[in-house]
Amino acid sequence: MKKAAVILCVLVACCFAVWFVGFRADGEDVATREPQDQPSQQGVNRPPRTPSVETQPRNDLKFVDVTTGSGIDFEFQGPPTEKAFMIEQNGGGVGLFDFDNDGTLDCFFVNGARPGRPNSELSSSNRLYRSVGEFQFADATRHSGLKAHGHGQGCAAADFDNDGFTDLFVTSFGRDRLWHNNGDGTFTEVTKTAGVGGQLWGTSAAFADLNADGLTDLYVVNYVDWSPDDPLCHPPGRDDVNFVCSPLDRSGQIDHLYQNMGDGTFQEIARASGVGIEETAKGLALAIADLTGDGWLDIYVANDTSPNFLFENRHGMKFEETAVLQGASISSDGSVGAGMGVACADYDGNGWFDLAVTNFRGQPNDVFANLGEDGFVPTNDTLGMDAISRAKLSFGIVFADFNLDGYPELFVANGHIHDWSFSDVQSEYHMTPQILLNERGRRFIDVSKGSGSYFNQKWLGRAVAIGDLDNDGDSDVVVTHADKPPVLLRNDSAQDGAGIAVRLVGTTAARSALGTTVRFVVDGRTIVTRVRSGTGFQAAHDARVVVPSPPDGQRLDSIEVTWAGGSRERWSNVVADSRQITLTQGTGEAVTVEGDE
Secondary structure, eight states, X not given: OHHHHHHHHHXXXXXXXXXXXXXXXXSOOGGGSOOOOOOOOOSSOOOOOOOSSOOOOOOOOOEEEOOTTSSOOOOOSOOOOTTOOGGGSSOOOEEEEOTTOSSSOEEEEOOOOOTTOOOOSGGGSOEEEEEEETTEEEEOHHHHTOOOOSOEEEEEEEOTTOSSSOEEEEEEBSOOXXXXXXXXXXXXXXXXXXXXXXXSBEEEEEEEOSSSSSSOEEEEEEOBOOOTTSOOBOOTTOTTSOBOOOGGGSOBOOOEEEEEOSSSOEEEOHHHHTOOOOXXXXXXXXXXXXXXXXXXXXXXXXXXXXXXXXXXXXXXXXXEEOXXXXXXXXXXXXXXXXXXXXXEEOSSSSSSOEEEEXXXXXXXXXXXXXXXXXXXXXXXXXXTHHHHHTTOOEEEEEEEOTTOSSSOEEEEEEOOSOOOTTSSOOOOSSBOOEEEEEOTTSOEEEOGGGSOGGGGSOBOEEEEEEEOTTSSSSOEEEEEESSSOOEEEEEOOOOSSOEEEEEEEOSSSOTTOTXXXXXXXXXXXXXXXXXXXBOBSSEEOOSSEEEEOOTTSSEEEEEEEEOTTSOEEEEEEEEOOSSEEEEETTSSEEEOOTTOO
């Protein structure tokens, strides 16, 4: 069955690869084509089709740009140039984590470099900013020991050795790096001793306990073979203009899966585990979650111009690629997508984690609804996503319940890689970002124009990180750009009620608990969410889970956690008289799972 799935993937890629190359032979951007009507899908439980005439919904989503005066002065050092190198297009990643355990999120930004340009000054380094108050930060890079230079891409954060302090991993075009948190505000690079110094083109990465042994493993997504010494690319008929080369013309790079051995080292097991698919691997993003409902964490990878991967966890660090069989391999219009970013959440409230994947301009951003045992089904047309997304080239994408109504919204960062200003082609380069209001799982509405000044400006948007930066019980946003400084957005949305940030601490499970499934019962209603592992694009997110508090602001009916491997634990009548609570494994009531002895 696995062999048949791989063969089908290759056939699909061959049939549709020509559809997407970033530009047509006559120089026309793919987005200038008229989108085709999508075939309806019968016999599945889907929301009703969006009517052609709609009333504008009430928009309570509001975000305020609080970057100025925050103390964050980071500038990305590898922006696009006239050379149009592929490495210049991804921008730098961002991570939100509490490195000093003071209860507030700190910000880390991954820096890049121009090919051949040496870097030594602090402004060209990766940067760590320590929170010193409400949206106030101090540069802690030099003191922390995180000063480093190179072609940085993304990052991941987790306590890989279970010592109570969050460690940091950075992907690069070149050598990836791992820093151990010493617990005193400083980090020590342990890349070599840990054995995680991959030297491919690493993009996104994620930590999670994939074999349920209480140790956090590491998955690294790699992109394509490329060198700054490669010949430059040009649009058809214009040898005087440099253009970003297409990934279709590059070989894919195998992803890395590092198993945590528990002694400070990792063992690379991609091929042995079943995730080492090299021929069609051109990954840019991933999400780790229990997608099949068996209690074990699965891995979903968005590939650029090749079919996406879904690696189902078969236990014991063995995985099977089932994206075709599960219906989550290619775009809803039948084409092979240009997967850039991945979001993962239960957007429709059916208790299963759905997927959203960003794509190139002219293609829809895909939404795959999870139907449980029946796999995934594309719901772009019924959700209204086709019309919303086809005119954009999207990178970072994240689900978050910004208005605390129990239904997660979508935040999307947009921006092209091709600047067509030299020609008559009508295609935007800088683009407006989007905030998409979730109407109770039935459709997504673009309410960006009324959601704050940031959404009315054009950017080369790249990474998006979500976290409660001011500890007020809702999700704020940090966005990076390929050619401009990052932006901090405070969530000032009108909300149905207060929110609570819940932190999970594993004891027999991995301490960071990334990827863990959490079920909240609030005022009789069940909300299923997860601790983010991966998701977005080159980003690391707040490890706390933000959910609505009950109407009286005092108690949640229950919180049920499914730890890695399937063991469950329930906390009943949880007191919610503060904006933050911590749940430590072993302090709740064990839940008997059907089939347990």
